[in-house]
Amino acid sequence: MNVLANRSSEHAASGPTTRTQSPIVTGTTVLAVKYKDGIMMMADTLGSYGSLAMFKSLPRIHAINQFTLVGAGGEYSDFQFINKMLQQLTIDDFCQNDGAVLGPKEIFNWLGRVYYNRRSRFNPLWNQLIVSGYRNGKSFLGYVDLTGTHFEGDVLATGYGEYMALPLLRKNWRPDMTADEARRLLEECMAVLLYRDARTINSFQVATITADGPSISAPFQLQNTNWEYNRFIHPNATDY
Amino acid sequence: MSATGSGYDYSVTTYSPTGRVFQVEYASKAVEKSNVALGVKCVDGVVLVVEKPVLSKMVVPGSNKRIMTVDLHAGIAMSGLAADARQIANKSRQEAAEYRTFYGHAVPGKILADRVAGHIHTHTLYWYLRPYGCNVLLAVYDSDGPQLYCLEPAGTAFRYFGCAIGKNKQGASSELEKLKFNELTCREAVKELAKIIYKFHDAAKDKDMEIEMSWVCDESNRQHVVVPDEVREEALKLAAEAKQKEENESDSDNEEDEKSS
Numbered sequence: 206m207n208v209l210a211n212r213s214s215e216h217a218a219s220g221p222t223t224r225t226q227s228p229i230v231t232g233t234t235v236l237a238v239k240y241k242d243g244i245m246m247m248a249d250t251l252g253s254y255g256s257l258a259m260f261k262s263l264p265r266i267h268a269i270n271q272f273t274l275v276g277a278g279g280e281y282s283d284f285q286f287i288n289k290m291l292q293q294l295t296i297d298d299f300c301q302n303d304g305a306v307l308g309p310k311e312i313f314n315w316l317g318r319v320y321y322n323r324r325s326r327f328n329p330l331w332n333q334l335i336v337s338g339y340r341n342g343k344s345f346l347g348y349v350d351l352t353g354t355h356f357e358g359d360v361l362a363t364g365y366g367e368y369m370a371l372p373l374l375r376k377n378w379r380p381d382m383t384a385d386e387a388r389r390l391l392e393e394c395m396a397v398l399l400y401r402d403a404r405t406i407n408s409f410q411v412a413t414i415t416a417d418g419p420s421i422s423a424p425f426q427l428q429n430t431n432w433e434y435n436r437f438i439h440p441n442a443t444d445y
Numbered sequence: 446m447s448a449t450g451s452g453y454d455y456s457v458t459t460y461s462p463t464g465r466v467f468q469v470e471y472a473s474k475a476v477e478k479s480n481v482a483l484g485v486k487c488v489d490g491v492v493l494v495v496e497k498p499v500l501s502k503m504v505v506p507g508s509n510k511r512i513m514t515v516d517l518h519a520g521i522a523m524s525g526l527a528a529d530a531r532q533i534a535n536k537s538r539q540e541a542a543e544y545r546t547f548y549g550h551a552v553p554g555k556i557l558a559d560r561v562a563g564h565i566h567t568h569t570l571y572w573y574l575r576p577y578g579c580n581v582l583l584a585v586y587d588s589d590g591p592q593l594y595c596l597e598p599a600g601t602a603f604r605y606f607g608c609a610i611g612k613n614k615q616g617a618s619s620e621l622e623k624l625k626f627n628e629l630t631c632r633e634a635v636k637e638l639a640k641i642i643y644k645f646h647d648a649a650k651d652k653d654m655e656i657e658m659s660w661v662c663d664e665s666n667r668q669h670v671v672v673p674d675e676v677r678e679e680a681l682k683l684a685a686e687a688k689q690k691e692e693n694e695s696d697s698d699n700e701e702d703e704k705s706s
Contacts, residue, residue, distance in 0.1 A: 293542055300514040300538055302671070 228280035234366030235276035240387040243415035244337035268419035278363040279332035309338020309345040321353025333363035365402040370394035472598035475578035476525035481611040484582040490662020491584035493522040494638040516541035520669035524611035525579030554585030554592035566600025580610040613645040631662040639684035
């Protein structure tokens with residue numbers, strides 16, 4: 206034991222300040238597809254407290270303004286926080302009253318910068334967001350996450366949806382899908398997730414953003430779930 | 446016209462022997478020659494109407510706005526030094542946004558008026574700051590209903606049923622006093638205010654004017670927005686007609702006088 210050890214070197218080695226981050230109340234998958242009239246998104250309404258299904262009716266898709274929707278998985282309080290920031294951006298636009306209103310691309314970019322900045326300071330907002338919008342006849346669909354990674358796509362998913370739903374979405378997507386077709390595709394993917402993602406419940410919201418603006422449905426249940434599949438009952442059976 | 450400051454008017458931190466702070470009074474003078482702004486609190490909301498002189502033909506119509514939105518449910522009309530008033534509007538926006546972050550809902554009218562008036566007042570306390578040279582009409586529609594406040598360079602905020610600021614304010618105020626505030630709706634008020642503006646606008650002596658109108662009322666979903674075109678056009682048309690009729694009547698009175706004499 207060297208009592209003459211240089212104490213300051215211990216401080217130098219500890220690195221930058223960090224906030225230990227692990228999410229507490231979380232949302233799981235959000236799915237989104239471009240369709241004929243705009244974008245359709247779907248998410249369940251569960252806020253999980255670890256493995257406890259604690260809040261069963263949380264809205265995880267939020268309309269920001271006339272042109273934009275944001276859906277979130279991950280830490281729900283961070284989603285609430287970013288929603289408050291986005292609300293203030295919308296109010297600022299309203300106050301300026303100069304004809305310029307933030308569109309989905311601008312909000313997507315802004316979120317990307319905020320999220321990247323937070324990760325760079327080791328204090329992330331623990332979310333995976335989907336930003337969707339429709340403006341001047343054009344659809345917009347983008348993904349932003351806790352690292353600041355951001356990209357656009359025709360079909361997007363967060364959480365378990367990336368693994369289980371995205372392959373199904375990509376296989377079945379066409380650019381000119383009708384609202385019914387899009388809804389059926391999303392519901393099918395949500396059913397798969399309901400079966401296999403252990404942090405879901407059978408309560409969903411579907412949202413659209415079109416030339417008529419945003420529209421978020423009341424929570425609904427999927428009726429066509431089948432828990433009698435052979436492999437649910439006999440996990441090692443070879444016939445499905 | 447005004448009492449000479451005679452040495453007690455050089456600094457806002459100096460009282461006169463009669464207890465006046467001349468610099469604050471001089472700040473109010475900046476408003477006396479400036480554009481008229483009118484505000485009325487109605488049963489269903491608040492209306493703001495501002496007459497803006499067109500400084501030259503080179504200025505694009507609609508620039509140099511004298512009405513600014515401060516939050517979803519609140520707006521400001523200004524008279525006096527516009528640049529000063531714009532700072533007050535920015536400060537109001539900050540206060541309203543901060544209140545929303547803190548308390549989670551829209552800032553109530555009296556709290557916003559109080560905070561902004563307090564800010565204006567601080568500019569009368571320090572020798573290195575000059576007082577704001579503008580009057581500001583603050584229209585708010587919160588859960589306590591519609592409210593109208595007038596904020597002055599001294600840092601006072603009074604709540605009004607109807608208020609006129611800028612030039613011809615005495616004449617405009619007496620016209621406002623004729624209105625029945627506990628029955629008046631916003632649609633009616635827009636017409637009345639337009640009439641008052643036209644009445645005191647002297648086409649010969651004053652420059653051309655642009656009129657800005659805004660309201661925050663039930664019809665606008667309690668949001669502070671520009672008055673819709675069809676309401677505005679009708680109000681301006683009726684006001685111009687009323688003015689024309691008054692001029693014709695006074696012309697015919699003059700003719701009769703000439704004939705008899």
